[in-house]
Amino acid sequence: MSHHNTKKRITVTQPSLPPIQEFIPYLEKIWENKWLTNNGPFHQELEKKLAEFLGVKYISLFANGTLALITALQQLRITGEVITTPFSFVATAHSLWWNNIQPIFVDIEPKYLNIDPEKIESAITPHTTAIMPVHVYGNPCNVTRIQEIAQKHNLKVIYDSAHAFGVKLDGGSILNYGDLSVLSFHATKVYNTFEGGAIICHDEKTKQQIDNLKNFGFVDEITVVAPGINSKMNEIQAAFGLLQLNYLKANIAKRKIITESYQNGLKNINGISFLKDIPAVTHNYSYFPILVNTDEYGMSRDQLYFKLKSEEIYSRRYFYPLISNLPTYRSLLSSAKENLPVANEIAEKVICLPIFDSLDSEDVSKVIQYIQHFSRS
Ligand SMILES: *Cc1c(COP(=O)(O)O)cnc(C)c1O
Numbered sequence: 001m002s003h004h005n006t007k008k009r010i011t012v013t014q015p016s017l018p019p020i021q022e023f024i025p026y027l028e029k030i031w032e033n034k035w036l037t038n039n040g041p042f043h044q045e046l047e048k049k050l051a052e053f054l055g056v057k058y059i060s061l062f063a064n065g066t067l068a069l070i071t072a073l074q075q076l077r078i079t080g081e082v083i084t085t086p087f088s089f090v091a092t093a094h095s096l097w098w099n100n101i102q103p104i105f106v107d108i109e110p111k112y113l114n115i116d117p118e119k120i121e122s123a124i125t126p127h128t129t130a131i132m133p134v135h136v137y138g139n140p141c142n143v144t145r146i147q148e149i150a151q152k153h154n155l156k157v158i159y160d161s162a163h164a165f166g167v168k169l170d171g172g173s174i175l176n177y178g179d180l181s182v183l184s185f186h187a188t189k190v191y192n193t194f195e196g197g198a199i200i201c202h203d204e205k206t207k208q209q210i211d212n213l214k215n216f217g218f219v220d221e222i223t224v225v226a227p228g229i230n231s232k233m234n235e236i237q238a239a240f241g242l243l244q245l246n247y248l249k250a251n252i253a254k255r256k257i258i259t260e261s262y263q264n265g266l267k268n269i270n271g272i273s274f275l276k277d278i279p280a281v282t283h284n285y286s287y288f289p290i291l292v293n294t295d296e297y298g299m300s301r302d303q304l305y306f307k308l309k310s311e312e313i314y315s316r317r318y319f320y321p322l323i324s325n326l327p328t329y330r331s332l333l334s335s336a337k338e339n340l341p342v343a344n345e346i347a348e349k350v351i352c353l354p355i356f357d358s359l360d361s362e363d364v365s366k367v368i369q370y371i372q373h374f375s376r377s
Contacts (some may be wrong), residue, residue, distance in 0.1 A: 065184025265368035271297025298376030
């Protein structure tokens with residue numbers, strides 16, 4: 001294109017991609033094997049490597065995170081009502097909808113923006129069968145409290161851990177909490193397989209059942225034990241995932257540096273706040289959300305968002321609009337704004353700043369300088 005733009009475009013995210021020539025041998029191997037899907041050698045190897053890397057016992061790979069969520073709900077035969085958060089990506093609630101389950105939205109806590117455990121019990125009815133919390137931005141939910149509540153009321157817990165790849169709490173994987181935990185390997189996530197996902201479970205029998213479910217319910221050539229779906233990961237995705245693992249540590253280390261630059265650069269700007277790192281947690285630095293206080297900053301979140309955009313800096317208003325305010329869900333009783341004051345407030349204040357492994361430090365400084373420049377101070 002002859003069009004010349006003086007400003008370099010800074011996007012909120014860019015997928016991590018290894019050098020293409022390193023992927024060619026994997027493709028050659030697939031062509032040689034002629035094994036394209038159905039638990040092929042790369043699929044088997046990736047399950048093994050990921051279990052080791054993440055520190056989990058059993059993992060089952062999926063075509064994407066949404067199908068993994070849908071299958072997880074099927075595995076536990078969840079019906080009726082499920083308690084969840086409105087402050088998430090739409091797939092969390094959609095996975096319930098696709099299973100004919102009614103989402104019951106519970107408000108979030110203001111510190112880490114995860115479901116507020118103290119508000120869960122009052123939302124439980126005789127129809128409640130499970131809780132589906134989300135580790136939003138990779139910050140762990142209050143897993144201990146949620147477990148207590150689930151035990152007391154005999155509810156299952158499925159964590160939407162789409163943001164929590166590699167996150168640890170007190171040295172152990174956050175993915176080991178709940179009956180099941182679900183990952184996404186979408187292009188925009190910290191670890192991607194183009195598209196992909198996984199379910200983490202605690203025992204071999206459950207893994208076997210999940211593996212059956214993701215392949216139409218087949219256990220062998222002629223035995224179909226359940227009305228399963230086709231949600232399995234293919235060999236190209238799995239091979240790519242193996243290659244990506246080589247770059248993961250460097251990717252997260254780079255994101256940590258970017259996070260620290262934002263934390264240092266933004267800490268003294270009036271009206272801008274961000275989530276603090278948690279000492280007991282190994283973070284994955286997948287997102288850098290900030291909250292804009294209009295009065296203190298001198299500009300609203302939306303004004304800042306569009307100002308940045310006019311400078312070719314593309315931030316994202318994750319998670320706005322709230323799931324509970326979308327046409328599909330807004331008529332539910334639990335979607336009432338009075339039921340979800342914190343989530344509604346945060347959804348009006350939040351912006352996720354650009355963060356990805358190939359984002360260079362000058363661009364990070366530029367984002368900080370503009371946010372400083374636009375402020376009242
Ligand atoms: C990305 C994401 C999903 C969906 O994962 P896909 O792999 O894109 O289907 C689900 N929940 C949350 C919170 C997500 O961010």
